Amino acid sequence: MDNFKINISPPERKNTSNWLYTFLRKTFITDKLANPAGITFLIIFSLLFALIIYRQGAETGILLAVVITGVPAIYGLVAYPKVGTVIVMIAAYFIMWIAAMGVDFPLGTIMDGLEALLILGFFISQKNKPNWSVFKNPIAYIILIWISYNIIQIANPTARSILPWIYTIRSVAAVMLMYFVFTNSINTVSFIRFILKLWIALSVFAALYALKQEYIGFFPFEERGLSDPRVKSLLFINGHWRKASIFSDPVAFSYNMVATSLLCISMLFGPVSKHKKIVLGILTILFMVAMLTSGTRGAYVLVPAALVLLLILNFNATILKFSIVAGVLFAALVFTPTSSPSIRRFQSAFRPSDDASFNVRKITQKRIQPFIQSHPIGAGLGVLSNTGKRMVPNNILRGFAPDSGYVRVAGELGWVGLLLFCTLFFVSLKTGISNYYKMKDPELKNYCLAMILIVFAFLVGSYPQEAIVQFPSSVYFCLFLALITVTFKLDSEKQHHTKNSK
Structure with a gap:
């Protein structure tokens, strides 16, 4: 009887807030x-x-x-960086196409906002769960140095105004910071597979759209843009329009087709099934054919150049046979007489001495050399952009058209900036190649190889054109660098886990 108790408390009331939350x-x-x-x-x-x-x-x-x-x-975007990564990848592809439709809204500001939100989310995640490893690699070091150098350009004494710097620094700094966002958010092999599939799907749309422009014609909003005499003088060559697909210009389109072609070619030698290799082969042909419609001679040499690097890095009987077949096909394409304007322009890319535009570029580069030598930090960030020329019409390089990524960097940032820009490519390729030979997982190793080839193509492609200025190349270039870092990190984690499990 001592343990007997009578509960005389009132009956428990149902918590309304808990019920509402559950509902x-x-x-x-x-x-x-x-x-x-x-x-x-x-x-x-x-x-x-x-x-x-x-x-x-x-x-x-x-x-x-x-x-x-x-x-x-x-x-x-802020809380789930993977979602933000996907949104930015898609937006970077379609932003210039939507702008061409005549949308009366500063769409570039939307991209800046997306990048800013992702960067904000990255810093918030760093505060909650610090991951300093994203800053502790050679590519991260050179990117931070590159961003810092661009920031201190605000004090460039040669610049006549800071307006071009204000307009350009947001794209330079924000875009390059995306490397850290991608490195932090891409942390699984499954997500790498997803974003590569997404990229290929976007490229398929762009390639098919270019073929539609080539064989069916332009939409009315595209014809309005092409009616500009200045645009016509650049894109209407020998009675044939150069195609830009959904991008800002044929250069941006062709370089993206090159990058996706190299991804597919690399994956042909990876651990994929036979039917997937057939699909990858078909996609490579699609991207290459679409690239021809751009009429961008600077892009035509990039795939052969990258294939030479592929042969060097991954020399085996299969790749040797592939390289021989590809070499024969390229030789046939270069030397076979044709009536196709696109193929004739492709052939002229391998005869630079007969190319008037190539000779003009050589003269232009000779003309700016004395300025570069006498101005180690250049004329100021952004002065050679179209917007910079409008903002400061009396700048020291007025009337100069760079037509080359390296020449533009040298003109705006001087030979010091050019040295840093070349170092960025060198460090990225050196790190990628070093990582490639250390990696064990065949899938991750194959992805790393693809990124090395693409970065190398952009290295070569920055000589005849400005390769990484426009969307989506500017954003995707940071993605390529991030994947070089991430694939090695995931492979190291896998090796460590395998070693500990034994």
Whole structure:
């Protein structure tokens, strides 16, 4: 009887807040609105949305839709870097196409905002879960030095105005910081596979769109842009239009086709099934054919140059046979007479002495050499961009068209900046090649090889053109560098895990 107790406390009341939380979680998250309450909510929301559009007009409805979708999107970019990585990859591909449609909105600001949100999310994650390893590698060191050098260009005494610097630094600094965002967010092999598949899918769309322009024609909004006499003088060559697909110009399009072609070629020698190799081979042909429609001679030499590096890095019987076949096909394409304007322009890329534009570039480079030698830090960041020329029409390099990534860097940032720019490529390739020979996992090793070839192609391609200035090349270049670092990191972790499990 001593242990006998009578509970006379009042009955426990049901916690209303807990019940509401459970109900909302079940309705919106667990069942994803696939229940009576969710369907009722959607019906009421649709009716209210329709009523708002009816009463206030379509613009109010669009604004409301942007707010409703924008808030979760912003949260996703900051809190979930993988989501942000995918969004930026897609946006970088389509931003110039949407701009060409005549959208009256500074779309470049949207890209700046996306990059800023991802960078903000990166720093927040660094505060909560510090991961200093992303800063402790040779590529990270040279990128930080490159960004710092561009920042101190604000004090360049040769610059007539800081306006070009203000306009350009956001794209230079923010874009290069994306290397750290990508290195931090890409942390699994499955995510690497996903983003590479996404990239290939985007490239397929771009290639098919270019072939549509070639064989069917342009959309009206594209014809309006091509009606500009200045644009026509650049893109209408020997009675044939150079195609830019969904990109800003044929150079950006062709260099992206080269990069994706090299990815597919590299994966042909990776641990993939036979039917996937057939698909990769077909895609390579598609990208190469689409590249020809761009009429960009600087891009035509990049694939053969990268294949030489592939032969050196991964010399074996299979690659030797592939290189011989590819060499024969290229030789046939270069020397076989043809009536196709695209192929004739391709052939001229391998006869630079007969190329008037190549000779003009040589003269231009000779003309700027005295300035570069006498101005070690250049004329100022951004002065050679079209916007910079408009902002400062009386700048010291007015009227000068660089037509080369290296010449532009040397003109704006001097021979010191050119040295840093070349060092960035050198360190990236050296690190990639060193990592490649240390790696054991065949899949990760193959991805690393692909990135090495692509970075090498951009290294060569920066001589005749500005290879990494426009979207999406500027963003994707940082992705390539990040994958060189990430593949090695994941391979090292896998080796360490295998070693400990024995």
